[in-house]
Amino acid sequence: MEYLDLQLIHALKIDGRAPLRRIASALGVSDQMVARRYARLRETAALRVVGRLNPRPVGQSVWVLRLQCVPHAALGLARALAEREDTRWVRLASGGTEIVCHLVVAGAGDDDRDELLLDRIPAGRRVTSITAHRLLRLFKGGPTSWDGPASVLGRPALSQAQQDALAPPYPTPDARSGPVELTDLDHVLLAVLSRDGRAPHAALAATARCHESTARRRITHLRTAGALFFDLEVDERPIGNPSATAMWLTVRPAHLATIGATLATHPEVAYAAATTGRTNLVATTLTADDEALYTYLADRLGPLPGIETVETAPIIRTVKRVGTIPKVHPIKPDNEQARR
Incomplete structure (x- = not known):
């Protein structure tokens, strides 16, 4: 893969909703070049920006699960877990005898803990042991x-000046951010963003049946409050x-x-x-x-x-990364998103 593609991936990791025009300016190439590379990465590397909630400010907790399985059952169980909306990073490890996944739990009360332990984890002869670790602090x-795959492959990351030019005008989400109460409108917007984090505001507003300015304002509010961020999926x-x-x-x-x-x-x-x-x-x-x-x-x-x-x-x-598994085609960016 060419270095420009690695730079583009890094840029989208910094701000997944950054307009392609701003990315092109930071990378010192044309708008058309970035648009072509972005489209190609979507096709060849399954590149996808997804909107994610920062768990703790919205009252969620995250568990890391390790499921030891009999070999012939691991893939089927992993796919079943991947279809759940509350799972992230479902992976097969240890030669295919282990499943590692993240499970997001809404709330931290006793009832929620009981539901996690008793109802959410698969049981039966196919699972030989289960270990659950609750996430305490994200480093x-x-x-x-x-820096994305460039650093792994020994290529330089974007310069600090480039990173500063791409950084979104919002504080970095922190686990200790204040509590945020989600509205019904937020849940509709988040459902779309979990499939396509670059969905234009016009498309978000049409789905939520609200004014475009309202959709834009709610996303800005959630990002400013540290409750919403945009992550990047890419096939390595x-x-x-x-x-x-x-x-x-x-x-x-x-x-x-x-x-x-x-x-x-x-x-x-x-x-x-x-x-x-x-x-x-x-x-x-x-x-x-x-x-x-x-x-x-x-x-x-x-x-x-x-x-x-x-x-x-x-x-x-890797059976599932951070976003929901699409059951429909994601919303394609329109000219508004490319122009901004």
Whole structure:
């Protein structure tokens, strides 16, 4: 993949709703060039911008689930989990005998915890063991910055000046943002944005049966309040096919904040979070190959003080990423979105 494509992916990670004209200006190329590359990435790398809620400000909690399965059942269970609207990052790991996924739970009361443990996790002979870790603190991933696949492939990230030019005029969503109450209109808008985060305001307004200015105002409000951000889905295979690995770390509590912050600075780390459970830090790495993974484990991760154990699980297939699985074609950007 050409470097411009990697830059475009990084730009959309910074602001998924940035107009293509603004991206072209920041990258120093023509509007037409960016539009062509964007269209090609949608076709060849399944590129998709999706709107996501920042869980804690809207009263949600996130669990990371590990399901050990009999080999012939793992893919079917993973696909069943992927069809749920409350799951993210459904992946097959460990040679196809393990499912790793994120589950979003609305509310944190006792009834919600009981529902999670008793009703939401598949049971039966096909699942041999289940481990659930509640996410406590996000260090990297979701609304946080990431240089994208360019850094994994050894290519330079966008310059700070380019990143500043692309940064949206909203504060970065934070887990400790104040509570936000969602309206019925918000839920309609979010349902569309979860399928196509670049849906034009006119299309959003038509679906929600409201004025375009109202749709624009609600999205601005949610982004300003730290409740809504835009994430990026992309198939890694056309962009170098880096090896994805899930890592489960046991870190001494006194070192947890430091280790989490350190991992967030590593270009190999795409996701890192502190969790409950026997292991208390989960991470996902992307490396060029197995030798690069070994080097990362031995030379970068190993010397860090406070890490007691590291368990790795190679990801062999991603069944679902961050957005809902589309049942209809996503709304295509119209000329309004390209012009702005």
